[in-house]
Every structure is written in C-alpha cells, then in structure tokens.
Amino acid sequence: MFTIEPQTAGLTFFACIGGTFATLFVLRQRRVAAAEMANRIFITSGVALLILMALNLGFPGNARTLDAFYAGCFLGMSTPERLNGWFQPVLGGLVLTSILVLVRAVLLGVGGSLGFAAFVTVAILVTLNRVAAWPTREMQTCHNRVATDVASTSTQRNPAQTSRSAANRNHTPIDEPPRSGTRAGAAESAIRTPNFF
Secondary structure, eight states, X not given: OOOOOHHHHHHHHHHHHHHHHHHHHHHTSHHHHTSOHHHHHHHHHHHHHHHHHHHHHHSTTOHHHHHHHHHHHHHHTSOTXXXXXXXXXXXXXXXXXXXXXXXXXXXXXXXXXXXHHHHHHHHHHHHHHHHHXXXXXXXXXXXXHHHHHHHHHHHTSOHHHHHHHHHHHTTOOSSXXXXXXXXXXXXXXXXXXXXXX
C-alpha cells in the first residue's frame, strides 16, 4: 500500500529540498524580507510558478515531482525561527517526503493536501526541536534551583554575615571609603560627608 521505489523517493526528496531552499533563498533576501506579508507571498508564489513551469518542461507528466517541489515551497515559507540553518530544512525535506507518501495514499486528489503535508512536517519539526531542547531547559532549571538553594543557605548562616552580604547586594559599602572620580563616588561623598557650612 505504501510502497515507493528508491528512485522515485530520491527524486521526491530532492524536489522537496529544491522547493524548500528556493523559497527560503527568496524569502531571506533583504528587500523581500522587509516587504509586506502580501508582497512576500506574491514574490514566492511567482518564483515557485516559474520553477514549476521549468520542471514541467524538463519532466513532462511527472506530477509527483511537481507536487513534491510545490510542497517544499510551502515548507520553505516557514519563518526563520522554524527553519534555520541547513539541517532543519534538510530534515524537513526528509520528513516531508515520507509525509507525501502517506498523503498520496490516503488523501489522493484532496485539495490542500500539499499544504497540509507541509504543515504536518513543520509541526513535527517544532515538536522535535522542543523535545531536543527539553533536557537543556531542565538542566538549566535544576542549576538555577541549586544556585538559589545555595544562596539562601549562605544567607541563613550568620546574622552578621547576612547584614554584610545584604549591604553588598545593595551596593552600600560598610567600611569602604567612597570612590572618587565617579558620579557614584561623588554621590557617596555627598551622602557620607557631613555638611558643616
């Protein structure tokens, strides 16, 4: 049911990657990136149409390749936060290729299936990105918790040290002369120096 020839899968993958990178390249240009959303969509749609026409001339009658390229264009319209670097678009092309096999088997002839396949691909990439970042966030949270516990334990040791460390946190030196030559030093001097005149 879900069988696909290796040559067809490879061609589909490269068409997905081609569409993704073509769209990413166009959208990452400064003038296009600075344009309004409607203009960006118009420009990328025009580029996709021109390349689709060239592919149709080069591979007449190969609808799978054209569909894969167009689905890759949808994938490439993701924001830079969703697809950045080179690894995420390549991984996206690989996931999109496998999603397209399922879409062709289940949603044959259904309108919007290419955009749906691109959406599912981006959702999978975002999920993988969050799952991969979860241990890092968890370690950071654990590190912050330990640092907070150490700081609260050290302030509960000695009341004299507590007042001294509180003074240091508030940047009010206890037994230090005022800093000279700075605004803070002048302000400290004005506060500490009694005014006899």
